[in-house]
Amino acid sequence: MSESEEEIVVCYSCEAPMNVASLAxxxxxxxxxxxxxxxxxxxxxxxxxxxxHAIGGMSSVFAAKDDTLDREVALKILSEEFSKDEKRIAAFEEEARLTASFSHPNVVxxxxxxxxxGLFYIAMEFVQGGHFERHIREKxxxxxxxLLPLAIEVAEGLKGAQSAGLIHRxxxxxxxxxxxxxxxxxxxxxxALVTQGGKAKATEIWATPYYVPPEAIEGGVEDFRADIYAFGATLYHALAGQPPCDEESMATDLLRAAKQKIVPLKKxxxxxxxxxxxxxDRAMAYHPDERYGSYDEMISDLKVALKTAQGELATDEHGLTKSEQRARTRLRKRRYLIFGGIGALLAGIGFTALMVDRSKEPVKKEVRVLSADESVDEGAGSPEQIANRYKMARWSMEAGHFERAEGVFSHLLKHEEVQEPTRTWAAMEAIVAAxxxxRMRDAKRHAAVAQEHLESGPAGLDAGFSIGVxxxxxxxxxxxxxxxxxxxxxxxxxxxxxxxxxxxxKNxxxxGLDQAKPFFELISEDDSLGSDPVxxxxxxxxRKYLNDYQLLKSGAMDSQPVTEKECKExxxxxxxIGKLLKTRGRAIFNVASRQSDFNQLAKSFSKIRKERPQPTLSPPDKPNVMDRLSELAASYRFVDLVDLVSGLDTDPPESTREALLAISQSALVFLSEMEADLAKRAAVVDFSLKSGKTIQLIAVSGEGKLLGKLVDGTVRDLSWSDFTADQLIELHRILVKNPVSEMERLRRHESAIAFDWLAGDRQRAISAADKLSAESAGFRQRWDGLIAGLPQ
Known part of the structure; x- marks a missing residue:
């Protein structure tokens, strides 16, 4: 079939021919x-x-069905622009040949x-779970x-590529x-490059500045240690929650300086x-000779790090074999050597700078490095390029690749050569993409820039944005x-x-799901919007948000299970519900949050009820119910508290069963989540228990027992009742310092407030709730509803 014939298709309904040559x-x-x-x-x-599935700078990836073998595949299709470039086609074919030249379980x-x-494509296995970048963005x-088990698998895959004579780059x-x-x-x-004698030199440099190794910036010879650097930078980003450097410039000297000033991960x-x-830190050493000399050595150290992270109470003595303890000691010594090497390097750079002949202008070597917004030039480009970028950003948005679209829109806003109203619409779409x-924080940042832009009164823009936005x-x-x-x-x-x-x-x-609903309904119900494709x-x-609104308002989200079986249901x-959600962010978080709460409740119900010999409490007489509630709360018997409240047939005096049950369950989750944290990592403390004993370390053993290490080095079993409420609030502050997300931080503080209100300092809880209300309108709404049903 000729190319011209290939671009004529027939309508499935009437079989009329259609020319699709210009279509994507x-x-x-x-x-x-x-x-x-x-x-x-x-x-x-x-x-x-x-x-x-995804849109990249040179190609797009689609999910496709192989009808012959009845399997789903990923189809990477080179864009029309590059499909006419023989050099790019050759590179695309080389990618396919290189990747197909070896097989490894950790390589697609x-x-x-x-x-x-007229388009070139590569068919690859379809990987269901999504990319790690999204995983970092969400958590x-x-x-x-x-992370460490994944790191070991990636290192194994890179080792396989190296064995085939490849570096990924x-x-x-x-x-x-x-x-x-x-x-x-x-x-x-x-x-990727095929290495000759273990080394190779690229004719072009295309990389991402956060992760690119120094030798690639300089256009020098690269070997597998370049991949080790980029791999180390990826691990740094995942563990620290931020890239190792934020330099996005294309200038060699600026990127080089940024790579030399990377803050050690521990700091x-x-x-x-x-x-x-x-x-x-060793993987990210500035000089290749100071990085790992083999993947085997790096994998060995990653396994030691994983074993250490899995240790229970005192990892100096438990959980590691003698050889692993020696490897860990070597790792710690190596860390200080790395820090010392970085300091010496910076000092040497400073001294050398003083000796340079200042009469000579430094030569800036420019390299082509992809910035976060996929832009490869400093300006916005010609009108045609601007239009194409905007179009690609829209495609990215519709494909669900919001961060990529946001980067392009933000880039277009920065440049005055972008005409109005395109420039202002780009500002709006950057906000919406975030x-x-x-990502509320990024949306606020874009909104501040957009507001400043509009307040400057850009020429050629009517009053619509001032009134409507x-x-x-x-x-x-x-x-x-x-x-x-x-x-x-x-x-x-x-x-x-x-x-x-x-x-x-924003709401x-x-x-604020209820506050968001009227805005979504206004947009959803206006039939005139269909004439504008955007x-x-x-x-x-x-309409997707309204769909998720109905799901998030379902009975399961507001249910208050009081048994392990009800939790599981x-x-x-x-x-x-989670599988039916059509939006990201708050919807996913709300469902995941409730799942986490119910999981912790189920574990607590199961554990405590198995250990408790007495039968379920019978509801006391109305005049005594609040005294009994206070007694159970003071001894942290929140499961009994849940049983008591759920068994009441009427509301207690000056309160509601619903509010008391919700705050009791939240307090129970507070203790359960601290147990889960301590099972992962021991907490260093200086607490005098109610018994008078002083402990320096708290942990949870593999059997789920709460343990404490005394000042004399002995380890003893503990229960939560050994601690004062003040100590448990302080322990919460220690454990919640590095939550996986801002939403998770708010949720954890919310459960601490519930515990403190019931079992600790009620005035402190109310003060903390007031402070959290000033940060989160969503919490304020929940707290106002809850406190209205609690005794004053």
Whole structure:
């Protein structure tokens, strides 16, 4: 079939021919003859495209069905622009050949290559779990116990590539995929080099500045240690919750300086073990000779770090063999040597700078490095390039790749050569992209920039944005919900709908689902939006949020189980709801939060009721019920408290059963989550127990027992009743210092407030609730509803 024949397809309904030459793969078109909707350019060889998966700088990835073998595959299709570039085609074919040249369980397998519609494609195994970059984005920080097994698998995959004579040259979170069972697989060997004698030199430098090794910046010779550096930088990002450097410039001297000033991991994340920090710091040594000399050595040290992280109470003496203890000692010594080497390097650089002939201008060597927004030049480009970038950003948005779209929109806003109203619309879409991805902090940052831009009165912009959007932007940095009935955004104009969307998303991400609903309904119900493709997509988005609103308001989300069986039933229902959610951020968090609460409740009900010989408490007489509640709370018997409240047939005096049950369960979760934390890592304390004994360390053993290490070194069993409420609140503050996300931090503080209100200092709890209410409108709404049902 010729290329021209290949670009003519027939309508599935009326069989009229349609020319699809100018369309992208998997485009949706309306037949000009019968007006039926068709999906075109969806058959690539034996593979039938079923959905768009991701968009990159040179190619797009689609999920496709291999109908012959009845399997799902990932189809990587080179963009039309690059499919006309023989150099890029050759590089694309080389990627396929390189990846197919070896097989490893931790490397994505290439199946075949081909051409269709004049486009080159690679078919690969489809990895179900998504990329590690998204995992970091959702959790912010990844724990050692979760990360180190994945790190070992990635190192094994890189070792396999090295054995085949390859270096990857673009290791980063986005090129590590997680399969359905949580195992790591390396993908995208598009920048790989075949090494000769173990080394190679690239003719082009394309990399991501956060992770690129120093020798690649200089355009020097690279070997496997370049991958080790990028791998170490990836681990740093995952463990610290931030990249090792934030330099995105293309200038060699700026990137070089940033690489020389990377803060050691232990200083950024002091809760991490010395062993883990030593592995990462050595992998990221500025000079290749100071990095690992083999993957075997790195894998060995990663395994020691993992074993240390899995230790229970005193890892100096427990959980490690003698050889592993020696390896750990070597790691700790090596860490200090690395720090010393960095200090000496910086000192040497400073001394050398003083000896340079200042009469000579330094030569700046420019390299091509992809910044976070995928931009490869400092300006916005020609009008055609600007239009193309905006279009690609829209595609990224619709494909669910919000962070990539956000980067492009933000980049377009920065440059004055972008004409209005495109520039201002880019500002709005950057805000929306961050909100759709559940990143409120980034949305606020973009909103501040957009507000400043609009207040400057850009030429060529009408008053629509000032009326329809500015009132919302001024409220973005406030914790209060935007009230639909008190907000005037005008009566008409597309800007009004953008203002409504931003207001609804802001309320939603702050926990105000009821306050978000009116804005989403206004957008969803306006039939006129269908004529604008961008607003039509946002209308579909609003409907997705309304769908999730109904799910989040279901009985399972508000249920209060009082037995282990009821907890498990609620968890199963929440799993079903989670699979039906169509949005990210708050919706996912709310479901995951309730699942976590119910899991902890189930464990507590099971554990405590097995240990408790007495039968379930009978409800006391009404006059005595509050005294009994106070007695149970003071002894931290929250399971008994839950039993007591759930058995009441009427509300106690000056309170409601619903509020008492909710705060009792939250207090029980408070203790359960501290147990879970202590099972992962012991806490260093200086507590005098009620018995008068002083402990220095608290942990939970593998059997689930609470243990304490006394000042004389002995270890004894403990129970929560050995501690005062003040000590448990202090322990909470120690354990919650590094939560996986801001939402998780708020949730943990909420359970601590419930515990303190019931069993500790009620005035302190109320003060903490007032402080948290000032941070979170969602918490304030929940707390106001809860406190109304509690005795004053």
């Amino acid at each position: 793969p998997y485009s949706k078109v309306i037949c000009p003859n019968c007006t039926k909707e068709n999906r075109v350019k969806s058959q690539f060889g034996p593979y039938r495209v079923i959905r768009r 397998r290439v199946l075949t290559t081909g051409r269709a519609f 912010v920080r990844i724990s050692e116990l979760e 673009d290791i980063k979170p986005g090129n590590i995929l997680l399969d359905s069972e949580g195992h790591a697989k390396i993908v995208d060997f598009g920048l 950024v994340a002091p809760d991490l073990s010395d062993e883990t920090c030593a592995v990462v 909100l759709l991805d559940g 500015m009132p919302v932007l001024r409220r973005m940095d406030q914790w209060e919900f935007v009230q639909a009935d008190k907000l005037d955004l005008g009566d008409t104009g597309t800007e009004r709908y953008m203002g409504c969307l931003i207001a609804g998303l 939603w991400e702050q926990g 607003l039509a997509w946002y209308q579909l988005t609003a 609620a968890i199963a229902e929440l799993e079903r």
